[in-house]
Amino acid sequence: MIRFENVGMRYGLGAEVLRDISFTLEDGSFHFLVGPSGAGKTSLLKLLYLAHRPSRGLIHFSGRDLSLLTRDELPRLRRRIGVVFQDFRLFDHLSAFDNVALPLRIQGARREQIAEHVEELLTWVGLEDRMNARPPTLSGGEKQRIAIARAVIAKPDLLVADEPTGNVDPTMARRLLHLFVELNKLGTTTVVASHDEQLVRTIGAPVLQLDRGGLTYLPKGLARTMADASATRNAQTEGPQNRSSGHQGS
Numbered sequence: 001m002i003r004f005e006n007v008g009m010r011y012g013l014g015a016e017v018l019r020d021i022s023f024t025l026e027d028g029s030f031h032f033l034v035g036p037s038g039a040g041k042t043s044l045l046k047l048l049y050l051a052h053r054p055s056r057g058l059i060h061f062s063g064r065d066l067s068l069l070t071r072d073e074l075p076r077l078r079r080r081i082g083v084v085f086q087d088f089r090l091f092d093h094l095s096a097f098d099n100v101a102l103p104l105r106i107q108g109a110r111r112e113q114i115a116e117h118v119e120e121l122l123t124w125v126g127l128e129d130r131m132n133a134r135p136p137t138l139s140g141g142e143k144q145r146i147a148i149a150r151a152v153i154a155k156p157d158l159l160v161a162d163e164p165t166g167n168v169d170p171t172m173a174r175r176l177l178h179l180f181v182e183l184n185k186l187g188t189t190t191v192v193a194s195h196d197e198q199l200v201r202t203i204g205a206p207v208l209q210l211d212r213g214g215l216t217y218l219p220k221g222l223a224r225t226m227a228d229a230s231a232t233r234n235a236q237t238e239g240p241q242n243r244s245s246g247h248q249g250s
């Protein structure tokens, strides 16, 4: 379980870009993270994948206060987190195959096991004929799919994905989301930041909604909550007179 308690975050001496963030991610849960550009989604993900420390508040991972972790414990925890970065961060000197194989090699997996898994996953993301290509020769969407394959291959405890479908067509976006859902079914706690409302509605998962550094937790997912919001808006625009006349008529 991951728990944020009144977390704030700032870059250097700047103003806080995240304020009073509190939420809990149960083990094996799936959440979307939404919000307008600049709302703080990437910043929140940086806290989740332990690349940045909060300026105040507490973050607990599996009951441990992150600020109390030792130098050895932090890298060990990081290795259990799969990250899809918005800018991919692939190794240009390695082939697509070797980029994806990296987490398994770090784990010490056997060569045949690595070959089988990497080929299966690259085929799933439609890159079976690009396994030997190096990232500079690939399109943005191809690089994104390699970044996703690398993030999921070692079945991390936590998967954090920053706009993972921003560079692919809608059919591939659904296929990639399916990959996240399947991984989540195997127990990986998953947080996917996305601007794609259609995608967010597809599986009706709960939503963390950021706006100017503040967080709203939408437990029923975007679809239901937006429907509720629209119903509330309609009720408000109807006004009290209309509503009471409605009652009289019924």
Ligand SMILES: Nc1ncnc2c1ncn2[C@@H]1O[C@H](COP(=O)(O)OP(=O)(O)OP(=O)(O)O)[C@@H](O)[C@H]1O
Binding pocket: 011, 014, 017, 035, 036, 037, 038, 039, 040, 041, 042, 043, 044
């Ligand atoms: N390295 C940094 N140094 C200083 N300020 C930063 C840094 N990175 C982000 N910010 C600021 O933090 C705020 C939140 O940015 P962040 O990238 O987290 O938003 P976002 O919701 O991910 O946006 P987008 O959807 O455009 O990627 C913005 O005001 C941004 O200018």
